[in-house]
Amino acid sequence: MTIETRRLRKRFGSNDALKGIDLTVPEGSAYALIGTNGAGKTTTIRILMNMLAATGGSAAVLGVDSRRLGPDEFARIGYVADHQDLPGDLTAGRYIEYLRPFYSSWDRQLETSLIRTLALPVDSRIRTLSHGTRMKLSLVCALSYHPRLLVLDEPLGGLDPLVRDEFLEGLIQQAGDLTILISSHELAEIEGLVTHVGFLDAGRLLVQESMSNLSARLREVRVTLDREAAPPSPLPVDWLQVQAIGNVLSFIDTRFSETESHQRIAASLAGVRGIDARPMPFRTIFTALAHAARSEGA
Amino acid sequence: MIWHIFRKDCRVLYMAIAGAALAHAIAAGTWIAVGPFEPRSTLSTAANMLSALGLTLAVVVSVMAVHEDLLSGATSDWAVRPIRRRHMLWAKIVFALTAIHGPVLLIDFVQAVTFGFPVAAAAGAALTRGGVIFCTLTLPAIVFAAFSRTLVSWAALTFAWLIGTILVSTLASRLTGVYGMWDSMLPTVHVALLLVACAVALGLLYSRRAWSAAAVMLASQALTVPLAAIPWQTWLGIHGLVSQPGEIARALQVSFDPGRFRLGVDVQRPDIGTTVILPLQIAGLPADHLLLIENTTLRLVDSGSVILRTDNPSCYGSGPTCWDHSPVSADIIGDATIDYPIQLPTAVYARIRDKPIQVELQLSLTVLGRTSHNVISNQKDYERLDLGRGQCLVARSAWGGRDVDLRCLRTTPPPACRRVFIDDAGTPSVIVQCQPDYRTAWLRVFPDMLERDPPISGDSFPRSMERSSTPGTLTLETFAPDARFARNIIIPGIHLGEQTQDPQFDEADRRDAESIQQTPWSQAGSSGRRDALARPVTSL
Numbered sequence: 001m002t003i004e005t006r007r008l009r010k011r012f013g014s015n016d017a018l019k020g021i022d023l024t025v026p027e028g029s030a031y032a033l034i035g036t037n038g039a040g041k042t043t044t045i046r047i048l049m050n051m052l053a054a055t056g057g058s059a060a061v062l063g064v065d066s067r068r069l070g071p072d073e074f075a076r077i078g079y080v081a082d083h084q085d086l087p088g089d090l091t092a093g094r095y096i097e098y099l100r101p102f103y104s105s106w107d108r109q110l111e112t113s114l115i116r117t118l119a120l121p122v123d124s125r126i127r128t129l130s131h132g133t134r135m136k137l138s139l140v141c142a143l144s145y146h147p148r149l150l151v152l153d154e155p156l157g158g159l160d161p162l163v164r165d166e167f168l169e170g171l172i173q174q175a176g177d178l179t180i181l182i183s184s185h186e187l188a189e190i191e192g193l194v195t196h197v198g199f200l201d202a203g204r205l206l207v208q209e210s211m212s213n214l215s216a217r218l219r220e221v222r223v224t225l226d227r228e229a230a231p232p233s234p235l236p237v238d239w240l241q242v243q244a245i246g247n248v249l250s251f252i253d254t255r256f257s258e259t260e261s262h263q264r265i266a267a268s269l270a271g272v273r274g275i276d277a278r279p280m281p282f283r284t285i286f287t288a289l290a291h292a293a294r295s296e297g298a
Numbered sequence: 299m300i301w302h303i304f305r306k307d308c309r310v311l312y313m314a315i316a317g318a319a320l321a322h323a324i325a326a327g328t329w330i331a332v333g334p335f336e337p338r339s340t341l342s343t344a345a346n347m348l349s350a351l352g353l354t355l356a357v358v359v360s361v362m363a364v365h366e367d368l369l370s371g372a373t374s375d376w377a378v379r380p381i382r383r384r385h386m387l388w389a390k391i392v393f394a395l396t397a398i399h400g401p402v403l404l405i406d407f408v409q410a411v412t413f414g415f416p417v418a419a420a421a422g423a424a425l426t427r428g429g430v431i432f433c434t435l436t437l438p439a440i441v442f443a444a445f446s447r448t449l450v451s452w453a454a455l456t457f458a459w460l461i462g463t464i465l466v467s468t469l470a471s472r473l474t475g476v477y478g479m480w481d482s483m484l485p486t487v488h489v490a491l492l493l494v495a496c497a498v499a500l501g502l503l504y505s506r507r508a509w510s511a512a513a514v515m516l517a518s519q520a521l522t523v524p525l526a527a528i529p530w531q532t533w534l535g536i537h538g539l540v541s542q543p544g545e546i547a548r549a550l551q552v553s554f555d556p557g558r559f560r561l562g563v564d565v566q567r568p569d570i571g572t573t574v575i576l577p578l579q580i581a582g583l584p585a586d587h588l589l590l591i592e593n594t595t596l597r598l599v600d601s602g603s604v605i606l607r608t609d610n611p612s613c614y615g616s617g618p619t620c621w622d623h624s625p626v627s628a629d630i631i632g633d634a635t636i637d638y639p640i641q642l643p644t645a646v647y648a649r650i651r652d653k654p655i656q657v658e659l660q661l662s663l664t665v666l667g668r669t670s671h672n673v674i675s676n677q678k679d680y681e682r683l684d685l686g687r688g689q690c691l692v693a694r695s696a697w698g699g700r701d702v703d704l705r706c707l708r709t710t711p712p713p714a715c716r717r718v719f720i721d722d723a724g725t726p727s728v729i730v731q732c733q734p735d736y737r738t739a740w741l742r743v744f745p746d747m748l749e750r751d752p753p754i755s756g757d758s759f760p761r762s763m764e765r766s767s768t769p770g771t772l773t774l775e776t777f778a779p780d781a782r783f784a785r786n787i788i789i790p791g792i793h794l795g796e797q798t799q800d801p802q803f804d805e806a807d808r809r810d811a812e813s814i815q816q817t818p819w820s821q822a823g824s825s826g827r828r829d830a831l832a833r834p835v836t837s838l
Contacts, residue, residue, distance in 0.1 A: 051372035053507075071380035079378040085368055086375050089310040098306050102299065102380045138375075 002027045002149055002179040003048060007057035010043050017043045019203040020057060030180040030193050034286055035200035041183040045153045049079055062149060075103055078142030080135065081153035088127030092120055092137050103145035111144040117170050132163035139170055149179045156186040164189060191282040201293040218285050219256035219277040223249045226271040236268055240292045252288045299381065303389035307363045308397055314362060318355035319401035325349040326409045353431065356402060357439045360394040361452050364443035369503060371447055387504040394436050403428045415709050423709035434489060437496045444503045463519060491519055530593040534662050534784050543783035546665050551581040554789045555635055572647040574794050576638040576657065586668040588715055588777050591661055596640060599656040651795030659787040666715050666777035674772045713776035
């Protein structure tokens with residue numbers, strides 16, 4: 001595993017930001033850490049990057065305890081985050097030039113290629129750059145040395161669509177064998193990129209699995225009945241967002257299976273005339289999980 | 299990578315570096331324009347202000363360099379780069395030492411050379427000044443910069459720490475009840491602790507980001523508070539372990555002189571109390587030596603029980619609450635008698651006046667030997683003197699009549715005491731000065747640096763010894779400590795009520811004493827008699 005946490009906890013005063021999460025990011029995966037605001041995504045990433053100390057539990061990155069991450073490990077990790085402090089008085093070019101000697105694997109050709117792809121103005125002072133351009137600079141400075149792990153904390157926040165596309169293009173070009181951990185609200189944009197997903201809610205990791213599994217087991221189901229539709233009682237635990245309109249009952253099945261789901265539905269509902277189960281977009285999956293988490297919390 | 303980070307900081311902050319260096323250069327240029335002897339003028343005021351501005355800018359630029367690579371918070375880009383934290387710390391220290399202190403060092407050196415000091419002395423003075431500024435100003439500023447993220451938060455943090463330090467030191471002085479001990483005995487301890495605290499705090503911050511532990515290290519300055527309560531006897535005892543007082547100390551005699559035992563004039567002043575003058579005879583002080591009585595502890599014992607105990611740390615020339623601590627100068631007045639005043643509340647005096655009382659007096663003494671002797675002619679504007687420990691440029695302005703203006707610019711530590719004679723037509727007039735913070739403690743910081751001693755003007759000389767308008771010779775002597783030791787004097791069975799009133803201790807003398815202003819150096823004119831100044835009873 002490239003990243004592995006065990007019962008990771010973080011407490012800020014009386015607030016439990018992380019309540020013992022077990023995060024596993026397989027090597028070569030693109031792992032999306034998703035969750036609502038304040039769920040603990042940035043806190044998790046900052047602990048992984050040794051920028052914050054955990055209150056309890058453990059975190060290992062590239063096989064090293066995150067508290068012991070040093071120059072050897074950081075030479076293999078790229079990190080891009082919203083609101084990262086960069087030296088504002090240097091030009092973008094000077095900053096890239098400053099970083100080069102720290103990385104033995106720095107690739108000047110790749111650097112040039114990324115600068116061109118992202119249309120980075122290297123002669124402008126960093127403090128004069130827009131937020132999007134600063135993020136692009138961060139990406140150049142995170143990819144030019146072929147890192148094994150790329151950690152992106154809300155990299156697309158506040159970027160306009162054009163810059164967002166440029167950013168993702170630069171990222172996808174270099175993805176290759178790279179392991180990526182990305183936290184983002186821009187689910188539609190990263191949908192084609194991610195292979196794994198972890199859903200954090202109020203400091204708890206509620207879901208963690210591969211995108212293929214998640215897409216396969218979560219389906220938006222519409223059941224047409226020969227009578228007025230009504231939710232069964234008791235409601236099956238794996239049905240979310242159950243709605244009855246006329247003779248149609250719709251819900252999200254969180255344990256969908258081509259072979260078993262029809263039988264289970266028929267067993268729960270009388271007068272089934274037809275079942276339509278459709279795959280869900282990433283954004284809908286996220287909102288369904290978030291709604292379910294909030295309902296449970298309530 | 300230290301050099302690589304350093305170059306980046308220089309590239310980013312070159313304007314600020316140039317600004318700080320320019321302020322120093324202008325300040326130095328102004329000092330050179332003022333001349334070595336700092337006449338009071340608008341220009342010298344401007345030079346002082348520019349010097350302060352230069353130092354402030356130097357500190358601020360050092361802080362800016364630390365803030366270029368923020369340590370606090372979790373948003374620093376460098377924290378996720380393959381940069382060793384110790385390299386970052388050293389880069390900041392190297393930046394402060396070279397980019398900030400380098401120009402200051404050069405400018406200080408040029409200034410001292412311009413004033414006529416030899417290259418070695420000028421370099422030593424500049425290096426020492428730079429070292430002191432770095433240790434006491436820049437390094438603590440770097441520590442607070444590591445804690446903060448902006449100049450404003452840095453300033454607020456520094457201000458809060460300063461206020462805390464002042465409160466703690468004031469509290470220490472109040473609690474221990476020995477005013478002055480905190481300020482006078484521990485400058486080196488303060489500086490040493492500050493250095494250690496800063497070094498450890500920076501190590502903790504950069505290697506482990508242990509914020510709490512680093513803050514505790516800074517707060518550990520408060521550990522010096524208990525040190526302030528250590529009595530002078532203990533300090534002197536420790537001093538005795540590392541330095542034997544020698545032959546001079548053994549030969550010196552301090553004894554009670556019953557023939558001059560008397561009452562002060564304020565016997566009828568209930569608000570002040572009754573002053574009993576305890577005369578002490580000093581014998582065996584060699585010629586060319588001074589004797590300082592620095593601290594005293596007095597106990598009055600009646601039938602085995604202590605009825606009064608008072609500690610009196612030395613306090614030079616600070617008014618009527620202090621005893622006269624002018625040095626005893628044997629070769630001027632021979633074997634000396636000094637008057638030790640015991641001030642008693644009127645009721646206490648009435649209660650014990652007819653009883654036999656045992657007086658127990660503990661004194662801490664320092665004998666100072668002469669280190670240099672220079673006779674200055676009245677022909678030149680200024681001249682270079684060898685003061686035994688380095689050189690001194692001495693100037694006189696308008697030497698004639700009473701307008702003596704003796705100034706000294708040094709690159710070496712100041713002497714503990716200095717003595718100036720003016721001899722006009724065989725009538726000697728003398729001023730003896732000792733540093734105000736000269737104390738029992740052997741731990742003192744007086745590094746070599748370009749310093750101006752406070753001037754001695756003609757007005758400083760005793761009125762009774764005013765010189766004629768005929769110029770005479772002027773002699774300047776300096777003194778350094780030879781021996782420090784304690785003496786105990788026990789006077790059994792004396793009756794305080796049997797003494798007569800001191801005709802010399804009159805109101806005019808009191809007013810005269812009260813008019814003494816606190817000056818950087820204490821002054822005492824040797825007019826053959828020492829004024830006994832009333833001092834309060836600190837415990838009863």
